[in-house]
Amino acid sequence: MQSDTAKEGGTFIERARRAQIVAAASETIAAEGFARASLTRIAARAQISKGVIFYHFGSKDELVRAVVVETYTGAGTEIAKAVEAAPDHGARLAAYIRGNLVFLADHRTEVQVLNEIFTSFRGEDGRLAYDESQLESVVAPLEAVLRAGQEAGELRAFDRRVMARTIRAAIDAVTPQLNLQPDLDVGAYADELVDTFTRATCA
Helix, strand or coil: CCCHHHHHCCCHHHHHHHHHHHHHHHHHHHHHCCCCCCHHHHHHHHCCCHHHHHHHCCCHHHHHHHHHHHHHHHHHHHHHHHHHHCCCHHHHHHHHHHHHHHHHHHCHHHHHHHHHHHHHCECCCCCECCCHHHHHHHHHHHHHHHHHHHHCCCECCCCHHHHHHHHHHHHHCHHHHHHHCCCCCHHHHHHHHHHHHHHHHEC
């Protein structure tokens, strides 16, 4: 079996195969739900054997975690580019909010998969593998945006942790609304959130 280093790096073909398996896992979870997304079903969707999956991933748990990492990495890269291109800190906060809502609207299948994983995937101790403790990795980049704005004097003084969590809660509340109202005007919704938090944060 490959070492972890070989798995993470590897040749172009190996990286492409890993990406194929991750995509197949995501598609299977989206189509059949987390509970039914067995390695057998994932392998069938990818048109490979289970042995190929085990060559690249040590277990289903490892594969599921890779799905989460790949989805968040893709979202983070898109949003980070928009934030970095903004001309000032107020605009960066606006870009962060808009970027998140655009991702939710344009990647509904991926968001559905994450929801399936977050509400169903449990560790060996029986507890949900992704809980409140994982929120830190999502909130930290937003706190950094707020901190930079305060240090530049463009954002007023406030508790960054409270504000970051409040903004994240407002963004995350869009997902269930999209499920109930698929034609939701995400652009208008983003405008309202940007206006609200611009008023709340700008000096």
